[in-house]
Structures are given as structure tokens and as C-alpha cells.
Amino acid sequence: MPRLPRAVSLVLCAVCALAACGRFADRSTRATQHARVVSVSKQINEFLYAIGGQSDLVAVDLTSIYPPEIRTLPTVGYHRALSAEGIISMRPTLFLTDGNVGPDAVLQQLRAVGIPIEVMRPGGTLDSAEILLTNLGRYFHREQAADSVLARWKTGMSAVWADTARWNSQRRPRVLLMHFGQIINNYLAVNRGSPADQMIRWAGGENAMDSLGGMTRITPELIARAAPDVIIATEVGFDRYGDAKQFAAMPGISLTPAGRSGRIYRITEQEVMYFGPRTPATVKKIAAMLHP
Amino acid sequence: MVELRGVSYQVDRTVILHDITTRFQPNRFNVILGPNGAGKSTLLRVATGLLQPTAGDVRYGDQVVSSFSATDLARKRAVLSQHVELAFALTVEDVALMGRYPHYERVPSRRDRDIVQQALALVGMDDKRRQQYPTLSGGEQQKVQLARVLAQIWNDGDGAEHTYLFLDEPTTSLDVHYQIHLLDVARGLLHHDCTIVAILHDLNVAFQYGDVFFVMDAGRLAHVATAAAEVSRDLIERVFQVQAHRIHDPDTGDAVWRFALQSNGRRGGTGT
Amino acid sequence: MLKHLSFRQTYWLLGVLLVVAIVASAAIGAFSFTPAQMVRYLGQAAGWLPAVPGDTLGRNVLLGLRLPRVFVAGLTGAVLGVSGTLMQGLFRNPIVEPGLVGTSAGAALGAALVFVFGSGTALAFTHPLGSFAVPVAAFIVGFAATMLVHRLSTSFGKVNVFTLLLAGIAVNAVCGAGTGFLSYIARDPQARNITFWNLGTFTTADWRGVELIGVFFGLSFIWALRYGKALNALMLGENEAAYLGVNPRRLILWLLVVNTIMVAVATAMVGVIAFVGLVIPHVLRMMKSADYNFLLPASALLGAVLMEVIDIVARVIIPPAELPIGIITAVVGAPVFLGILLRQTRRGGSGFYG
Numbered sequence: 021m022p023r024l025p026r027a028v029s030l031v032l033c034a035v036c037a038l039a040a041c042g043r044f045a046d047r048s049t050r051a052t053q054h055a056r057v058v059s060v061s062k063q064i065n066e067f068l069y070a071i072g073g074q075s076d077l078v079a080v081d082l083t084s085i086y087p088p089e090i091r092t093l094p095t096v097g098y099h100r101a102l103s104a105e106g107i108i109s110m111r112p113t114l115f116l117t118d119g120n121v122g123p124d125a126v127l128q129q130l131r132a133v134g135i136p137i138e139v140m141r142p143g144g145t146l147d148s149a150e151i152l153l154t155n156l157g158r159y160f161h162r163e164q165a166a167d168s169v170l171a172r173w174k175t176g177m178s179a180v181w182a183d184t185a186r187w188n189s190q191r192r193p194r195v196l197l198m199h200f201g202q203i204i205n206n207y208l209a210v211n212r213g214s215p216a217d218q219m220i221r222w223a224g225g226e227n228a229m230d231s232l233g234g235m236t237r238i239t240p241e242l243i244a245r246a247a248p249d250v251i252i253a254t255e256v257g258f259d260r261y262g263d264a265k266q267f268a269a270m271p272g273i274s275l276t277p278a279g280r281s282g283r284i285y286r287i288t289e290q291e292v293m294y295f296g297p298r299t300p301a302t303v304k305k306i307a308a309m310l311h312p
Numbered sequence: 313m314v315e316l317r318g319v320s321y322q323v324d325r326t327v328i329l330h331d332i333t334t335r336f337q338p339n340r341f342n343v344i345l346g347p348n349g350a351g352k353s354t355l356l357r358v359a360t361g362l363l364q365p366t367a368g369d370v371r372y373g374d375q376v377v378s379s380f381s382a383t384d385l386a387r388k389r390a391v392l393s394q395h396v397e398l399a400f401a402l403t404v405e406d407v408a409l410m411g412r413y414p415h416y417e418r419v420p421s422r423r424d425r426d427i428v429q430q431a432l433a434l435v436g437m438d439d440k441r442r443q444q445y446p447t448l449s450g451g452e453q454q455k456v457q458l459a460r461v462l463a464q465i466w467n468d469g470d471g472a473e474h475t476y477l478f479l480d481e482p483t484t485s486l487d488v489h490y491q492i493h494l495l496d497v498a499r500g501l502l503h504h505d506c507t508i509v510a511i512l513h514d515l516n517v518a519f520q521y522g523d524v525f526f527v528m529d530a531g532r533l534a535h536v537a538t539a540a541a542e543v544s545r546d547l548i549e550r551v552f553q554v555q556a557h558r559i560h561d562p563d564t565g566d567a568v569w570r571f572a573l574q575s576n577g578r579r580g581g582t583g584t
Numbered sequence: 585m586l587k588h589l590s591f592r593q594t595y596w597l598l599g600v601l602l603v604v605a606i607v608a609s610a611a612i613g614a615f616s617f618t619p620a621q622m623v624r625y626l627g628q629a630a631g632w633l634p635a636v637p638g639d640t641l642g643r644n645v646l647l648g649l650r651l652p653r654v655f656v657a658g659l660t661g662a663v664l665g666v667s668g669t670l671m672q673g674l675f676r677n678p679i680v681e682p683g684l685v686g687t688s689a690g691a692a693l694g695a696a697l698v699f700v701f702g703s704g705t706a707l708a709f710t711h712p713l714g715s716f717a718v719p720v721a722a723f724i725v726g727f728a729a730t731m732l733v734h735r736l737s738t739s740f741g742k743v744n745v746f747t748l749l750l751a752g753i754a755v756n757a758v759c760g761a762g763t764g765f766l767s768y769i770a771r772d773p774q775a776r777n778i779t780f781w782n783l784g785t786f787t788t789a790d791w792r793g794v795e796l797i798g799v800f801f802g803l804s805f806i807w808a809l810r811y812g813k814a815l816n817a818l819m820l821g822e823n824e825a826a827y828l829g830v831n832p833r834r835l836i837l838w839l840l841v842v843n844t845i846m847v848a849v850a851t852a853m854v855g856v857i858a859f860v861g862l863v864i865p866h867v868l869r870m871m872k873s874a875d876y877n878f879l880l881p882a883s884a885l886l887g888a889v890l891m892e893v894i895d896i897v898a899r900v901i902i903p904p905a906e907l908p909i910g911i912i913t914a915v916v917g918a919p920v921f922l923g924i925l926l927r928q929t930r931r932g933g934s935g936f937y938g
Contacts, residue, residue, distance in 0.1 A: 079904065097905030103787040105649055106904035108641070109614030125788035133644045362826055386829030396820050399676050400874035410820065413813050414829040464828070 058107050060099045061118035063142050063294045065090060067153050070169050070297050073160035079110045086290045104129035118142050142294060144215060146177070149295035169297050176300025180222050183307060187224025193310050195225040196248035196278070199235060199289065200257030207257055208235035209242065216292040219299065223306035225250065240272030250285070250310055251278040258286040285309045313338045314359055314476060314507055318368030321354055328354045330531045331368070336524070338474060339502050342509045343518045346528030347552050352511045353480060355528065359509060360391050360478050372476060386414035389476035390464040394484050396457050398445055404456050405441040408432055411463030427466045431459040435497055451490035454482065458494055467504040477501055479510035483517070495521045515548070515569055527551055540567065549574070587871070591878050598885035602658070605892035609654045612896050614904040615645050622646060648790075656789035656853065657895040658888040659797045661860060663850045665887020666805055668861025669879045670843045673815035674836055675734070677745050678866060679924055682730075682847045683858030685748070686755035690729030691844075691851035692782065693759040693766075694721035700770045719796070723848035729755050730840055783908035784857035786895055793853045804846040805884060811835065812877035819874075857909055859917020860887060866924060 059065050060081035068074045069087050077090075081099040084090050096106045100122035107115060107130060115130055115137045130137055138159070142152045150170060157166020197210040197220065210216045211231040220227055228246035229236065236242065253267065261267040264284040273279040291302040314336040321329040328351050336342040336359070344352045357363040359370055361377040370377045377385065390411070398407070408431060412424040420428075432438045435455040440448070445456065465475035479498060483491040498508060499521060512518040518525070519540040527535045527543065529551045537543045548556040548569070557570045589597065611617045617625075625643040627633035635643075668681040675685070682688045698721045733755050737748035763782070814835050817825040822832040851857075864883045872878060894916075898907045 082905070095905060097902075101785075101908070103614075103785075103899075103904075103906045105645065105653075105787070105899070106614045106906060108645055108649070109904045111641075123785070123788050125790070129649060132648055133641060360827065362823060382826075382829040382831060386827065389827075391824075391827045393824065396824060398819060399678070400819055400869065402816075402819070402874050406816070406873075406875055407820075410817055410828060413817055418813075 055114065056110065056112045057114045057116055058096060058110050058112040059084075059116040060096065060102065060121060061116070061140075061142075062086070062290060063149075063296065064116060064118055064140060064152070064156065066290065066296055066298075067156050068160070071153070071157050071160070071162045071165040073156060073162045073165070076114075076160065078112065079107070086288070102126045104133070108133055108135065114138055116140065146215075146218070146295045146299070150174075153297070173297045173300065176297075180300050180303045183304075184222050184224060187307070187311060190224070190311075192224055192226040193249040194228040194247065194277075195220045195250045195252060195310065196228040196243070196246050196276075197292065198238065198251060198253045198257055199293075200254060200260065201235075202256065207238040209238050209246070210235050210292075214293075215295050218295075219292055219303050219306060220252075220310075222303045223310055225306070225310045243272035243276060247276055248278045249281075250283045251276070252285050252287050252292075252306065252309065254289040254292070255286060256289070258284075283309070313373060313474075314342075314509060315371040316359065316368065317371070319355075319358060319365045319370060320367035321351075321358055321363065322366045328531055329358065329365070332533050333368075334526065334533055334536060336507055336509045336526075338507045339505065340507070340523040341499055341502060341521055342507070342524045342526065343522035344509065344511045344526045344528060345515065345518055345551075346534075349530075350528040350551075351531040352528055356391075356478055356480055356509065356511055360389060361385055362391075373474065383414050386464065388465065388473060389478065390461040391478040391480065392454075392458055392461045392482045394481045395450075396453070401444045401446055403441065404432065404437055404443050404445055404448070407445050407456050408437075408441075408459045408463055411460035411466075414464065428459070428463050431463040431466065432456075434462060434500075435459045436493070451486045454486055454490065454494065458482070458497060462497075462501070465506070467501075467506065473505075475501075475504075475506045477506055477508045479508065479512075481511050481513055484513070491517065515571075519543070519567065519569070589872075591873075594872060594878075595881060595885065598882060598889065601889050602885055602892070605889045605896075606654055606658060609657065609892040609896050610646070610650055613650065613899040615642075615650070617642065617646055617650075652791050652794050653786045653789040653895070654892065655794045656797060657786050657891045659794065659801050660786075660850045660854055660857065661887040661889070661891025661894075662805070662884040663797065663801050663846045663887070664857060664860040664891070665864040665883035665885075666801075666808060666880060667843050667847050668863075668887075669865045669876070669883040670808060670815075670839055671861065672865055673818060673876055674839050674843075675737070675748060676819060676821075677748065678869070679745060679749065679862070679921070681859065681861030682843070683856070683861065684756075684921075685733045685752040686729035686759060687726045687844055687847050688851050688856045688858060689756045689759035689763075691722035691726035691848040692856045693729075693762045694718075694723070694725030694848070695852045696763045696766045697721055697725070700766045718852040719849045722852040723845055725759070726848045726851070727840065727844040729759055730844055734836075734840070782856055782910075784855040784910040784913070785906075785908055786854055786898075787906065789854070797850050797853055800849045801846055804842045805880075807842055808839075809880055811839070812875075812880055815839075815876035815880075855910070857913055859913045859921065860890060862924075863917050863920045864890065866920060 055076040056078045057076040058079045059068065059077060062081070062084040065074075065077070065080055065084040066086050068077065069090065074090075077093060079094050079096050080090060082095050082097055083099065084095070094110070096102060096110065099117075099120060102121060102123070104126050107126070112135055115135050117137070117139055119139050119141050121127065127137060140152055140155060142149055150173070153166055153170055153173075157163045197216050199208045199210060201208050209229050210227070211229045211233055212227050213233050217227045228248040251267075251273065258267060261270070264282050267284050268274055268279040268282060278284055287302070287305070291298055291305075316332050316334050319329060319332045320327065332355065344355060346352050354363065358365050361370065361380070364378060372388065405428065408428045409420060409424070411431070412420055412428060416424055429438070432441055435458050437452065437455050437459060440452070445453065448456065461477065465477060467475055477498065483494060486494070495517070498510070501508060510522070512522070522540065523538075525537040525540070525543055526533060527537070527547060534551055535543070535547055545556045545558060548554070553574060555572045555574050557572070558567050559570060560566070561568055607619070610622060611619065621642060624633060625639060625646045628635045628639065628643055629647055664682065667687075671680045671682060671685065671687075672678055674680075695718045698717045733748065733751045736751035737744055814825070814830045817828045817830045818832060818835065825832045864887045865879055868879055868882050868886060872882070894909060894912050897912055898909055901907050
């Protein structure tokens with residue numbers, strides 16, 4: 021990922037840290053049961069709450085903010101900037117992660133002290149996400165809840181795909197999904213092949229970006245070439261401007277069909293960046309944006 | 313004695329000193345005179361061993377300067393420069409103590425400290441020895457530098473060797489009081505087995521304090537005079553491109569020079 | 585206030601402060617230890633006391649995580665303090681420290697090169713051969729960067745402070761761009777580590793790190809102590825120092841080499857930490873003396889103390905998470921830097937310091 025001048029990175033981190041201060045002060049007194057789980061993946065945490073397996077959680081990472089109840093838990097920091105001591109001080113019986121943790125030494129240090137580590141990789145497909153949910157259900161002895169959530173999820177997806185067929189017969193609007201990268205302090209466009217791109221396609225849209233994989237840094241030329249009919253921005257990036265009209269005033273955007281028609285919408289990062297039980301609802305939401 | 317044999321100094325294509333052979337007399341105040349750009353500073357730096365001549369050699373007594381170790385050389389010869397800038401606040405004592413650095417390894421001895429004390433007293437800066445150097449006036453700072461330099465080649469008369477003191481325009485930007493004080497103290501060293509070589513820009517001051525005069529012109533030694541009287545008016549007018557005019561102090565009989573710019577290169581003026 | 589104490593008394597005072605800081609740093613954090621616990625754990629580890637099963641976690645955390653971290657922090661502080669002192673002697677200017685003249689940034693770039701092209705940080709930290717690649721690369725690039733700044737800012741033997749700062753900014757920017765580019769092209773795990781480590785951290789400290797930094801600091805420090813006199817003489821200018829028997833060219837070169845080795849090893853272990861080298865000598869000069877015979881040992885002690893305190897702050901401000909060290913040093917150091925700069929321009933005028 022491109023990197024900012026160090027000084028601005030420092031300030032950003034300080035701001036992030038201060039903004040999250042409230043979450044750091046709180047110490048949960050709940051987890052008196054035998055299991056104490058520290059989980060530093062927002063996707064895994066969302067799934068845990070979905071299947072009602074959250075009672076063992078004692079601490080989470082900074083980016084786990086859904087569902088809102090999770091914010092009452094203390095956090096051990098940004099998942100790529102963890103400290104072993106902080107995690108160990110929560111006296112965990114399990115450290116749960118999706119594999120995306122840093123620095124590398126942290127895992128070794130946890131193992132050295134004898135903390136069990138469980139890595140559950142969510143993968144990038146709908147199927148792998150469903151498997152993750154099932155695994156979590158089994159691990160936390162919430163198989164029934166997991167099964168019922170999964171069933172509802174699958175039903176939802178079937179309904180989504182039925183609609184997809186309908187929309188595919190029409191002209192599919194070009195959609196640009198814009199995410200704001202806080203570390204690099206710039207907007208990014210989501211490319212093809214990602215979960216978000218998949219959701220757009222299910223909603224009967226077409227990704228305005230041609231590239232495959234990951235995200236691309238936004239430039240006015242890029243936006244002009246993409247010429248999207250609809251722009252969907254994740255919450256941090258959208259909220260920097262406040263509303264669709266102000267957002268449309270960004271250089272390059274005002275000249276696009278989306279900018280001119282004011283079809284700029286807001287969505288939360290956690291709805292589109294990975295597959296989950298909320299995906300059917302998310303796709304419906306996107307479809308409403310694309311086919312008013 | 314400082315002896316130069318066939319000394320030349322060249323930087324790239326430019327020759328700054330041309331084949332200079334001469335001797336700076338021991339126990340005498342040797343003065344190098346000459347206009348700007350004549351090579352005085354370069355000559356001094358070669359004589360101190362800071363610069364290596366591109367031809368010829370410099371000897372102190374019998375030994376070639378370049379054969380001395382850095383520490384040995386520092387124990388026998390010291391240089392007082394025009395202006396020493398100090399970025400950090402050291403005390404007067406600390407600065408003067410630096411003169412003894414070539415004489416001790418890690419910790420200064422009792423004797424080292426005594427010498428510094430005496431040197432500071434000699435220049436009249438003893439009572440200010442705890443003061444911060446940057447807070448001193450220009451003249452006071454130069455006195456402290458002189459104390460440092462004196463401490464470096466301090467000769468107690470305990471059978472120590474001959475020492476060498478070089479002064480590179482040490483009185484520039486000092487008022488007349490400091491000028492005289494400094495040169496008086498310097499001359500005092502002549503009684504302690506020392507060779508002094510100084511660059512002085514003020515001809516009258518030079519003639520007042522100097523014993524032997526080395527007149528430089530365009531990188532060459534134009535004339536060596538063993539008395540102020542030997543420096544002729546012709547020589548001064550030619551080398552310095554001025555009209556020179558010698559008058560005599562009615563009280564002491566000493567010669568004093570007055571100068572004016574030449575008009576159309578013609579020599580003029582009245583007097584001797 | 586320190587002016588009334590002798591040098592030796594000052595060293596004792598700083599030494600006592602350091603011991604207190606070390607004990608405090610060992611005790612305080614997300615994981616807290618009482619003095620009794622610490623003594624017990626140490627006793628168990630040394631075999632003097634029988635091991636109690638309930639103590640295992642606490643003991644492992646104290647000995648495996650906390651203590652190495654405490655020592656790495658102290659040693660890094662000493663490295664940075666002494667480095668700032670050496671560099672200020674070298675450039676004859678108080679606004680100099682490894683973070684400002686490119687040494688740290690260069691070391692960071694060197695390390696990043698190994699991270700990205702040397703198959704990942706896991707290799708660098710655990711593999712025996714890889715563990716040398718990072719400090720060596722950090723040294724080479726850090727040295728080149730510092731030499732470049734030195735060359736650019738010196739003319740006719742004098743150091744122009746403004747050119748120095750500008751050259752430092754330029755070289756820092758180039759190294760930063762290089763590191764940024766490397767994180768851009770790096771695959772995910774490596775890039776993560778570069779970004780995080782650019783802010784300085786002690787969380788990855790282990791006993792191996794203590795040994796490495798300890799050895800290189802020890803050697804460099806012992807060497808540097810011999811040159812207190814020479815550094816003082818250098819304050820008068822290169823010519824004057826030469827007249828006093830010092831070889832300025834050789835001294836400057838060796839100073840640079842030794843200093844860069846120290847900083848490179850520390851930076852390779854803990855990342856980039858700025859401003860400490862600036863603050864420590866400045867405070868010591870203000871409170872006591874500018875004599876390098878004093879500054880060298882004192883800056884090692886005070887640097888260690890400061891770093892312990894900063895590390896404690898980093899750990900207690902947002903528990904159980906931690907603030908990166910670089911943020912705190914910037915918050916403390918930047919105002920000091922501005923203060924020195926203002927004082928210089930008010931007093932100095934031309935900005936030349938020969």
C-alpha cells in the first residue's frame with residue numbers, strides 16, 4: 021500500500037487512537053466464565069454475534085464495530101499493530117484471528133507464553149464465508165444458531181439471485197465503489213473480483229473499474245475513464261463530505277453521469293468488504309440504489 | 313628556528329607560493345607583511361604544518377615538520393587565529409584547558425590546571441574563568457584564545473624545548489587596547505625560548521612590535537629586513553600600491569608611517 | 585540546578601534515576617507486577633525458588649516479554665542519546681540528530697529493502713543469517729545518507745545550519761519515498777510490517793535484540809568515550825582542532841561510522857524513533873555543561889531514562905493497546921526542536937557555525 025509522509029502517519033495514528041479512546045478505557049466485567057476469547061477480526065466478530073456466541077469475548081480489535089454492542093468491549097489495538105502484552109493482560113484462553121495480524125512477532129510471543137491461537141481464514145468467496153460461519157458455530161457450541169442463521173442466509177441469497185436474473189436482462193448501470201484508505205489518506209476504487217464487486221453484480225450492476233483484484237488509487241482521470249452511472253462510497257469517505265451534493269463536487273466526479281445526476285450513495289464498509297449473513301440485505305440495498 | 317627550503321604551494325593550476333627559502337629567527341618576533349592575496353596566510357599555514365607544501369620542506373630546528381607526530385607537533389607549536397567561533401557554551405576555563413589537550417591523555421593533571429590558571433592570569437581573564445565564553449566581548453574572547461594558545465606551549469623553563477607561536481592576524485577587529493595587550497603578552501614569550509611568527513596587517517603596529525620583517529608580494533618573498541628602518545619607502549610603495557610617508561615621533565624618535573592612495577601610479581608626496 | 589553538582593555526582597544521580605525507571609518500567613503496564621512478584625519470578629527463573637504453577641504466566645510474561653522490552657528500550661535510548669551527542673559534535677551544531685540528517689531514515693530504507701526482497705520479516709528476525717542482513721543493510725544505506733547530508737551541508741570547512749536542515753529534509757524525503765515505494769510493491773505481510781515499524785515500537789523486543797543492541801552500543805560507546813577531548817577540540821573548528829593534534833578528517837569519518845553502526849542496529853530492531861538524539865544533549869547542555877567528556881556518558885544515561893519513561897507512557901495511556909513510540913517522541917521533541925531553532929535564529933543571524 022502506498023505510504024504517507026511519516027509525520028502525517030503519526031498524526032493520523034494519534035487521531036485514530038484518541039478517537040478510539042473511549043473504547044480503550046472500558047473494562048468488561050462480564051466474562052467470568054471459563055472461556056476468555058480475544059478476537060481481532062471484524063468479520064469473525066460479526067459472525068459470532070450473529071450466532072449468539074459472543075458471551076466469551078473479552079476483547080476485540082479496533083476495527084470491530086459491528087454490531088453496536090461490540091463497542092462496549094475493550095480493544096487491544098489495531099489488528100496490524102498489536103502488542104502481545106496487551107493481549108495477554110486480558111488473560112485469554114484463546115486468541116482468535118483471521119490470519120491478518122501484525123507484527124509477526126506477536127503470534128510467536130503469544131505461543132511462547134502458552135496462549136492457544138486459532139486461525140480461521142474467511143477466504144474471499146461466499147462459500148468460504150459460509151464455511152467460516154459453520155466452523156464458528158461448531159467451535160463455540162452454537163451449532164443450532166449457526167444452522168438457522170445459515171439457512172436464512174442461503175434463502176436470502178436465493179432470492180437475491182432470482183432478482184439478479186431479472187436485472188441482467190436490462191442495461192446494467194456502471195457502478196464505482198469508493199473506499200477511503202485512512203493510512204494513505206486517499207480514496208480507493210474497488211476492483212473486480214472482490215466481494216464488493218460480486219455484490220454489485222448480484223445487484224444487477226457492473227463495476228466501472230476494469231482491473232482485477234484489490235483496490236486502485238483514485239485519480240480524476242481514472243474517474244473520468246470509469247464514467248460511472250452510480251457511485252457508492254463507504255461511510256468514512258462519504259462522511260468527509262457529508263452529503264451527495266458535496267461529494268459530487270470532488271474533482272472529476274462532477275463530470276461523471278453519477279455526479280451530474282446526484283446518484284451517490286453511502287454504505288458501511290462492513291456491509292460490502294466481506295460476505296456475511298447481512299449480504300442478502302446489502303445486495304437488496306444496492307439494488308435499490310441501482311434500479312430506483 | 314623555522315626554516316623553509318624551496319617551499320612552493322599550488323592548488324590545481326594556481327601557484328600561491330613560489331619557491332620560498334628563508335628562516336624565521338628564534339627568540340624574535342618575526343612579522344610577515346604584504347598586501348591581501350600575497351600568500352601570507354598560506355605561508356603561515358605551511359609553516360605551521362597545517363598544509364603540506366607541494367615542493368620543498370619546512371623544518372623546526374633540524375627536523376622536518378611533517379615527520380613530527382600530531383601530538384608532538386601540538387606540544388611545541390601553537391597557532392592563534394583571527395577569530396574562533398564557538399557554537400556551544402563552554403566556560404572560559406574549559407576553552408583555555410583545551411590548550412593542554414596535547415599534554416594529557418584522559419584527565420588533566422594538577423600541573424595542567426596550574427598552567428591554565430597562570431595563562432588566564434597572564435591575559436587578565438582569571439577572574440572570569442567560570443563565565444560562559446559566548447557571553448564575552450570579541451576582545452575578551454580573543455584573550456581567552458591567547459591563554460589557550462599560551463597554555464599549549466607553556467614553557468616553565470624546566471629544560472623544555474624550543475616552542476613556536478604563530479599568530480594569524482590575531483588583532484583584526486579588536487580595539488587598540490586589546491591589540492596592544494595581546495601583542496605585549498605575546499612578546500613576553502620571547503624570553504622563554506620561543507620563535508614567534510605573526511601576520512600583522514597594520515604596518516605601524518608591525519614595526520612597533522616586530523624584530524624581523526618578511527615582505528611578501530604575489531607569492532614571493534620580496535624582501536627580508538632585520539630592522540624596521542631597513543624597510544624602505546620604495547618597497548612599501550611598490551608592494552602595497554600606496555604613497556608612503558615616514559615621520560618621526562618627536563618624543564621617542566620612532567618612525568611612524570602615513571599612507572595615501574597613489575594618483576595615476578605616479579609617486580609623489582613630500583618628505584623623506 | 586545540576587550546575588552545583590560535580591560530574592561524578594551527576595552520573596550517580598542519573599544512574600539512580602535509571603534504576604528507578606527500569607524497575608518502574610518492568611512493573612507497570614497492561615500486565616502489572618508488584619515488586620514482590622518480580623523478585624519471586626526472578627528467583628524462580630534463577631532456580632533459587634521453587635516454581636509455583638500459578639506463577640507460570642506471570643513469570644513468562646515478565647521474563648519473556650517485559651524484561652527484554654525494558655532493556656531494549658533503555659539501550660535504544662542510550663544509543664539515540666549518544667548518537668545525538670556525537671552528531672552534534674560532528675556537525676558542530678545543536679540542531680542535529682540521526683532522525684534529522686537521514687541516518688534513521690536511511691537505516692529504515694536499508695531494512696525495508698531486506699524486508700521486501702529478503703523473503704519477509706519472519707526470515708529476518710528468526711533466521712540466523714537473515715538476522716544479520718537487516719542491520720548490515722541498515723548500516724550501509726544509513727551511512728550513505730548521512731555522508732550525503734554531511735557533504736551537502738559543509739563548505740569551506742564550515743557547516744551551514746540551513747543547508748544542513750534542508751539537505752536532511754531532502755535525504756529523509758528520498759529515503760521515505762524509497763520506503764514508501766517498497767511498501768507499495770510489497771506483498772501484504774511485508775508491507776504491514778514496514779508501515780507499523782516506521783513508527784517505532786518495542787513490542788517485538790526479545791533477548792536476542794537485547795544482545796545485539798547491547799553489544800554494538802557497548803563497543804561504540806567505549807570507543808566514543810576516548811574522543812571526548814577531540815570532540816571538544818573540534819568545537820573550535822577543524823583547523824584549530826588540527827593545531828591541537830587532532831586529525832579532524834579521520835575523527836569525523838570514524839565518528840560517522842561508529843555512530844551509524846549503533847543507530848542502524850537499533851533502528852533495525854525497533855524502527856524509526858526521532859527527536860531523542862536532539863533533546864538529550866540539549867537538556868544536558870542547558871543543565872550542566874557542553875563538555876563532551878561529560879556529555880557522552882551523561883547522554884547515555886539520560887537517554888536510557890527518557891526512553892524508559894516514554895515506554896511506560898506508551899503502555900499506560902490506552903491500555904490494553906499501546907501507542908507507537910514515535911508519536912510520543914514527536915510530541916515531546918518537536919517543540920524542543922522549534923525552541924532551539926528559534927533561539928539560534930534570534931542569536932546567530934547568519935546560521936553559520938564553524
